[in-house]
Each structure stands twice: as C-alpha cells, then as structure tokens.
Amino acid sequence: MLKVREGYKMTELGEIPVEWDVQSIDDVFNIIGGVPLPRSKTGNGNTYYLHYGDIHKLSRSLINTEFDKSWLPLIDETSNVLRRDAYLEDGDVVFADASEDYLDIGKNVVVRISTPHEFVAGLHTIVAREKADKLILGYKQFCFKTEEVRKQLATLATGSTVLGISKSNISKVKFLQPPLEEQQKIAEILTTVDEQIENTEQRIEKTKELKRGLMQQLLTKGIGHTEFMQTELGRVPALWDLKKIGEVTDIKSGLTPLRSESKYFENGTIPWVKTTDLNNDDIVETSENITEKALEETSLTIHNENTVLVAMYGGYNQIGRTGLLKIKATTNQAISSLVLTSNDLDPKYLQIWLNAKVNLWKKYAASSRKDPNITKADVQDFKILIPSLSEQQKIASILSSVDKQIESYEQEKQKYLELKKGLMQQLLTGQLRVTV
Structure with missing residues (x-):
C-alpha cells in the first residue's frame, strides 16, 4: 500500500x-x-x-x-x-x-x-x-x-x-x-500566465498584419520605383517582368513507392517530402525517408537545395502550401517541385510570391474541379512578377526578418503554454501548494 x-x-x-x-x-x-x-x-x-x-x-x-x-x-x-x-x-x-x-x-x-x-x-x-x-x-x-x-x-x-x-x-x-483562499491564489497565478500568452498572441497577430501590409506593398510597388506600368496583374514598376512560372522553372512530379514493399522505406536515409511537411517555410528535415532501392527502382528524382515545392492536393487546407528545400530530397506524388531554370529568379522570392497567392490557388482549385486540386498545367500558367535579382533578394530579406520575429514570438508563446500546462497539473491537483 x-x-x-x-x-x-x-x-x-x-x-x-x-x-x-x-x-x-x-x-x-x-x-x-x-x-x-x-x-x-x-x-x-x-x-x-x-x-x-x-x-x-x-x-x-x-x-x-x-x-x-x-x-x-x-x-x-x-x-x-x-x-x-x-x-x-x-x-x-x-x-x-x-x-x-x-x-x-x-x-x-x-x-x-x-x-x-x-x-x-x-x-x-x-x-x-x-x-x-x-x-x-x-x-x-x-x-x-x-x-x-x-x-x-x-x-x-x-x-x-x-x-x-x-x-x-x-x-x-x-x-x-480547494478552500476559497487557495482557489484565489491558484487562479491569480494561472491568470497571470494566461495574460502573458494573450499578450504574445497579440504581438504575433500584429506582426502578421505588418507582414501582410509589407507583402502587398513590396510585391506590387517594389522598392524605390518612380515609374509604373499597367499589367494584367495591376499597376507595377515599369522595370519588372511578367512571366509564367513555366517559363522560369522546370516542374517535376513526385511519387510514392509501394508501401507494401518494405525495401522502399525500411531504414531509409533519403529525405522524402509529403504535403504535411510543407509549412510555407524552409524544409530542413522530413517525417519519412526512403531507401536507395526506392530511388533505383522508381522514377523518383532527388532535388537539390533551393528547389521550391508546392502541394497540388491532399486536402483543401493543404493545397498551395509551399516548402523551400534546404536539403537534398525527393517528394511524393501530391507535390510539384519547381526547379529554377533562370539565374534571374531567387528561390526565396518565388516561394514568397506563391505564399502570397495561396488564396488564388484555393479559389481556383475549389471552383474548377469536383475534387479540389491544382495541376501541373495550372502551375505552369501561373503568373509571377519578377524584379531585378537584387531587388528580389532585398524583398525576401525584409519579409524573412519579419518571419523570424513571428517565429520568435511563437517560441515565446510555446514556452508559456508549457509553463501553464505544468503549473495547472501541479497547482490544480495540490501537488504544489500556494501560500495563503
């Protein structure tokens, strides 16, 4: 006992x-x-x-x-x-x-x-x-x-x-x-943590609003332009080019090896990207790997770093999500890999452009087909405005710095959530007592 x-x-x-x-x-x-x-x-x-x-x-x-x-x-x-x-x-x-x-x-x-x-x-x-x-x-x-x-x-x-x-x-x-006095103290402690969580959430939302405003400004007016022209995408800097994504990238499809064949997955070492790995950010690791045997016996291709990935289907909320490879990897069939064919296009800028247009992807997928999805042809025909390479990199740098701030706030929020979870379990069970 x-x-x-x-x-x-x-x-x-x-x-x-x-x-x-x-x-x-x-x-x-x-x-x-x-x-x-x-x-x-x-x-x-x-x-x-x-x-x-x-x-x-x-x-x-x-x-x-x-x-x-x-x-x-x-x-x-x-x-x-x-x-x-x-x-x-x-x-x-x-x-x-x-x-x-x-x-x-x-x-x-x-x-x-x-x-x-x-x-x-x-x-x-x-x-x-x-x-x-x-x-x-x-x-x-x-x-x-x-x-x-x-x-x-x-x-x-x-x-x-x-x-x-x-x-x-x-x-x-x-x-x-607990007795009322102890209830009061417990509530005060947990409410203080809740306030910190809410304050952090407000900072996250304000920073996201700032990013949305910056994206609208930078992707339509650029940096320091005085001359503009009218295009099918609106009024934009006169020095920018309007291209189809198919004109500046080579679009490759992925594949899922037979799940029943353990030789394709067991002890695999080659990163294999699924749509659930795409979070509109850099990809530095994957949830699954495949084997050399899978690469040898299928049409899968390993893509180099700085390849931009786009989710073609896999659920309405997943369509249009992107990833930027920071490792060599291959992908499943629900992903298109955009391999840059032009030295005048920055991969991070391309990803930022696609992220900014994700609602257009979703609207098009939902309205054009019974089962929401986008096709290789859709991606090839999708329009992109292309500034000079140096301006692309400046735009990417500005927005990436805002992303880092959001990530920092998200990490802060997660720490408060973990603190709250631990305090709740201890305070609300009496394992940790408060002084009244």
Missing part, C-alpha cells in the same frame, strides 16, 4: 491535500442544455450567442461580453422561443458537448457578463450553473482542465466520427475543490 504524505489524503482522484474535497459537477452545479439554434440563425439582434465552435476556437478559458462583443454573433430574441433558463448568468461554465477528437471533448469556458446584454449558449453546448458560491470565477476557468478531468470526459464520450458527451455524463465528472 502506498504511503500517503503528511498533510495529504488518498482519494479516487489520487493524493490530494487534506483540506481539499473531491466534488462531482452535479454536486456543485445545475446542468442546463443550450439553445438548439445553429449558427446560421444568427445575424442581427440584441442577444449574444455562444456557439460550440467558438469555444473550440478560443485559446483562453474566459469570455467577457465587454471585450468579446466585437466578434460574438447576435440573435433576435423576439423571433425565437427561448427558455428563461437558457439565458447565461455571470460565472456560468459552458461546455462544448461535441468534438472531433478526445483532446477537446468537453472543452469549456467561463462567462463573464459585464455589460447589460442578454447572452445565450447555443447548439451543442451544456451550461453548468453553480448552486452555491463554492468556487471563485477565476478557479472555474481552470479546474476542468486537468489530466484527471480530461480522462473522465474522454471515457464518458460517445460516437465515432464526431464525439459527444451528454448532460447526464458531464454531471458525473469529478474535480477538486
């Missing part, structure tokens, strides 16, 4: 401080169903509406009507029959009762109603409203996010393609309740 530490007790959720209690959601909350209105019914009105999809998109655990009213959809309460208990109250916890994966089943947010507006939870939501004041608002933002709670939610979920959890099952979920 495991020895319990002094000041702790053993419970069904493991070892916890003696002052803490194990509670089920049903012990502390009344469970209410959301309003079964789809998001398509929103538009105008004076009542805020919370959709389960909004809960899944949020990286934070609090919705405040004062700060979130700019994006919260509205419904007209006079045109819908709304139960009185459907209206959210300050401090309610709203769970999403449907998810496509176990990680997000039962994802939840706490509602802060700080403006005089009506607010309802909509389709695929479950509302938990406290019976008595046993939990502070800040603690409710985090107490259902421990590994112990997530495991319970995953066990109680039902379904195959889309997972669901019922009101009766959510009510069974157990969580930990």
Whole structure:
C-alpha cells in the first residue's frame, strides 16, 4: 500500500491535500442544455450567442461580453422561443458537448457578463450553473482542465466520427475543490500566465498584419520605383517582368513507392517530402525517408537545395502550401517541385510570391474541379512578377526578418503554454501548494 504524505489524503482522484474535497459537477452545479439554434440563425439582434465552435476556437478559458462583443454573433430574441433558463448568468461554465477528437471533448469556458446584454449558449453546448458560491470565477476557468478531468470526459464520450458527451455524463465528472483562499491564489497565478500568452498572441497577430501590409506593398510597388506600368496583374514598376512560372522553372512530379514493399522505406536515409511537411517555410528535415532501392527502382528524382515545392492536393487546407528545400530530397506524388531554370529568379522570392497567392490557388482549385486540386498545367500558367535579382533578394530579406520575429514570438508563446500546462497539473491537483 502506498504511503500517503503528511498533510495529504488518498482519494479516487489520487493524493490530494487534506483540506481539499473531491466534488462531482452535479454536486456543485445545475446542468442546463443550450439553445438548439445553429449558427446560421444568427445575424442581427440584441442577444449574444455562444456557439460550440467558438469555444473550440478560443485559446483562453474566459469570455467577457465587454471585450468579446466585437466578434460574438447576435440573435433576435423576439423571433425565437427561448427558455428563461437558457439565458447565461455571470460565472456560468459552458461546455462544448461535441468534438472531433478526445483532446477537446468537453472543452469549456467561463462567462463573464459585464455589460447589460442578454447572452445565450447555443447548439451543442451544456451550461453548468453553480448552486452555491463554492468556487471563485477565476478557479472555474481552470479546474476542468486537468489530466484527471480530461480522462473522465474522454471515457464518458460517445460516437465515432464526431464525439459527444451528454448532460447526464458531464454531471458525473469529478474535480477538486480547494478552500476559497487557495482557489484565489491558484487562479491569480494561472491568470497571470494566461495574460502573458494573450499578450504574445497579440504581438504575433500584429506582426502578421505588418507582414501582410509589407507583402502587398513590396510585391506590387517594389522598392524605390518612380515609374509604373499597367499589367494584367495591376499597376507595377515599369522595370519588372511578367512571366509564367513555366517559363522560369522546370516542374517535376513526385511519387510514392509501394508501401507494401518494405525495401522502399525500411531504414531509409533519403529525405522524402509529403504535403504535411510543407509549412510555407524552409524544409530542413522530413517525417519519412526512403531507401536507395526506392530511388533505383522508381522514377523518383532527388532535388537539390533551393528547389521550391508546392502541394497540388491532399486536402483543401493543404493545397498551395509551399516548402523551400534546404536539403537534398525527393517528394511524393501530391507535390510539384519547381526547379529554377533562370539565374534571374531567387528561390526565396518565388516561394514568397506563391505564399502570397495561396488564396488564388484555393479559389481556383475549389471552383474548377469536383475534387479540389491544382495541376501541373495550372502551375505552369501561373503568373509571377519578377524584379531585378537584387531587388528580389532585398524583398525576401525584409519579409524573412519579419518571419523570424513571428517565429520568435511563437517560441515565446510555446514556452508559456508549457509553463501553464505544468503549473495547472501541479497547482490544480495540490501537488504544489500556494501560500495563503
């Protein structure tokens, strides 16, 4: 039998401080169903509406009507029959009762109603409203996010393609309740980390906005030009050339060797790029390798560094994504490799141009074919504006420096997320105690 530490007790959720209690959601909350209105019914009105999809998109655990009213959809309460208990109250916890994966089943947010507006939870939501004041608002933002709670939610979920959890099952979920003073301290610590995450996200978004503005400026007006001409792509510097990508690159297709032949993959050392390896950035490693035997017995070709790769299909969100090889590699059949045939084209500039036009790729693929994809002919005919080589390199350098800043912020955000994950698991289980 495991020895319990002094000041702790053993419970069904493991070892916890003696002052803490194990509670089920049903012990502390009344469970209410959301309003079964789809998001398509929103538009105008004076009542805020919370959709389960909004809960899944949020990286934070609090919705405040004062700060979130700019994006919260509205419904007209006079045109819908709304139960009185459907209206959210300050401090309610709203769970999403449907998810496509176990990680997000039962994802939840706490509602802060700080403006005089009506607010309802909509389709695929479950509302938990406290019976008595046993939990502070800040603690409710985090107490259902421990590994112990997530495991319970995953066990109680039902379904195959889309997972669901019922009101009766959510009510069974157990969580930990510290004394109010300790709840307050825990919430303060985790909220501080959340604020750092949100501040970093804002810096990321502002820098991305800066990049979008710079791309629009640099790829249409260039650097220091005074004379312009009208082209089919708009008004551009007079010294620029307009070419088809097929005129400045040789486009090669990839291949997937037979998966049933282990000799093609087992202990492979040759990098083999798939569409999932393309992230509109440099490629320095791949998730899979192939063997020399695969190269010998198929039509696969190894491409040199600075070859630009484009995803031709493999899912709508993947179409048009790019990669710039920084290693020698081959690719699968869903990727076209653009091998430069002109010394007047910088590979990074070419990739930046393609990244800037990704929405055109998607629009064309979606509108022209039953199964969204782009073809070799599409890529060959795609237009590109080409400045002088030195100007291309300056444009690439400016935008790459912004990318490095975004990457730095992303790394900072990841550190805060890891810190939060560790603190939550320790603080919300009582393994790490706070001073009150």
